Amino acid sequence: MGTLYLVATPIGNLEDVSARALRTLRQVDLIAAEDTRVTRKLLTHYDIHAPVLSYYEHNKLTRLDAILGRLHQGDVALVSDAGTPALNDPGYELVRAALEAGYRVSPVPGAASPIAALIASGLPTDSFVYLGFLPRKQSERRAALDEVSDLPYTLIFLETPHRLADSLRDLSAVFGDRQVALARELTKLHEEIWRGSLHEALEYFKAPRGEFVIIVAGRAATRARWTRAELLAALRKRARAGETPAQYAARLSAESGWPRREIYKLATREN
Numbered sequence: 592m593g594t595l596y597l598v599a600t601p602i603g604n605l606e607d608v609s610a611r612a613l614r615t616l617r618q619v620d621l622i623a624a625e626d627t628r629v630t631r632k633l634l635t636h637y638d639i640h641a642p643v644l645s646y647y648e649h650n651k652l653t654r655l656d657a658i659l660g661r662l663h664q665g666d667v668a669l670v671s672d673a674g675t676p677a678l679n680d681p682g683y684e685l686v687r688a689a690l691e692a693g694y695r696v697s698p699v700p701g702a703a704s705p706i707a708a709l710i711a712s713g714l715p716t717d718s719f720v721y722l723g724f725l726p727r728k729q730s731e732r733r734a735a736l737d738e739v740s741d742l743p744y745t746l747i748f749l750e751t752p753h754r755l756a757d758s759l760r761d762l763s764a765v766f767g768d769r770q771v772a773l774a775r776e777l778t779k780l781h782e783e784i785w786r787g788s789l790h791e792a793l794e795y796f797k798a799p800r801g802e803f804v805i806i807v808a809g810r811a812a813t814r815a816r817w818t819r820a821e822l823l824a825a826l827r828k829r830a831r832a833g834e835t836p837a838q839y840a841a842r843l844s845a846e847s848g849w850p851r852r853e854i855y856k857l858a859t860r861e862n
Contacts, residue, residue: 593620593662595689597682599675599701603778605636607702613637615699620665623658625680629672641668651681655688662694675703679723679749704777705747708804711784712745712772715809719745725758732758736765740841741850743809752799759796762807763789765851767841770808775801816848826858 596615601607616622616639623646624630630643644661646654646669661667671680689696705721720739725748726732739746750758762771771792774784785795789807817825825847829839836858844851 592694593664593666594695594697595662595686596666596668596697596699597676597686598668598670598699599703600630600633600670600673601778602673602702602704602707603776603782605633607778608633608637609699609701612699612701613639616641616668616670618666619668621658621661621667623654623667623669623685625671625676630670646681646685648681651684655685658685659688659692659694662689662692668699673702673704675701678703678705678721702778704774704804705749707777708772708774708784708806709745709747711774712806713786714745714770714772714806716745718743719747721747724749724751725754725761727754729757729761732761733765736761737852740765740844741810741852743811745809746807748805748807750803750805752801752803755796755799755803756793758805759789759793762805763793764837765841766807766810767845772806774804774806775799777804811845817846822847822849822854822857826854830858 596619598612598615600612616634619641622630622641622643624643625647627643627645634641634643644654644657646658658667669676669682669685671682676682677686686696709716709719720742722739726735766789768788768790770787771789772784772786773792773796776782785792787795822843825843829843836855840851840855840858843849843854847854
């Protein structure tokens with residue numbers, strides 16, 4: 592009975608790999624790789640000659656039987672293009688199938704871009720929530736952000752360059768102007784970790800390149816929650832100024848200590 596090793600690989604710099612990871616890749620009978628071309632560059636660099644089989648998003652289910660068959664004969668390593676496998680990369684289904692078939696599953700930890708960005712962000716690291724890629728459609732994206740808008744924990748998202756501006760606008764609309772860090776090209780030659788507010792980020796990233804990790808501050812605790820009367824007075828003032836509930840709910844939430852959803856409900860009731 593073989594072992595399925597989940598091997599973390601470099602996220603940029605080829606030196607971002609552990610001695611144990613290299614030893615494991617040399618010793619396994621098969622490497623299941625998200626992109627065999629990317630993995631072969633790493634293997635060539637370290638003079639590793641294990642056989643490689645493609646295992647990616649569109650064949651991850653049809654490959655299960657073949658990989659389980661190889662596990663019956665010996666050890667298999669699963670790697671992604673960069674970082675830790677099964678984090679926003681194929682792997683979960685294979686891990687479940689291997690466990691259900693009675694095989695041992697063992698992590699070989701190493702680089703992970705969400706954690707690398709978090710620890711360098713300057714935002715709290717004692718408690719955080721990793722949420723992966725935001726939905727593509729704005730309505731779904733805002734609904735997903737609304738679900739976590741009241742959490743006090745640091746939030747971690749991934750985003751592509753062509754959707755970054757839209758996501759930053761939605762983050763600002765739902766969360767208000769929180770502190771944020773955006774990281775790209777981590778551990779590479781042109782590594783960038785930008786820190787500031789969401790509004791400043793919208794001004795700064797006009798033509799973004801590369802995949803981003805977005806670290807957003809959690810909802811700050813207020814010193815004293817407003818009374819209902821104080822909140823209603825503020826709602827009426829904003830309404831007289833011509834603002835809509837969607838425009839001011841996030842800002843009032845940060846000021847008043849009331850959840851954004853409750854503010855929105857009260858505002859729509861008042862109107």
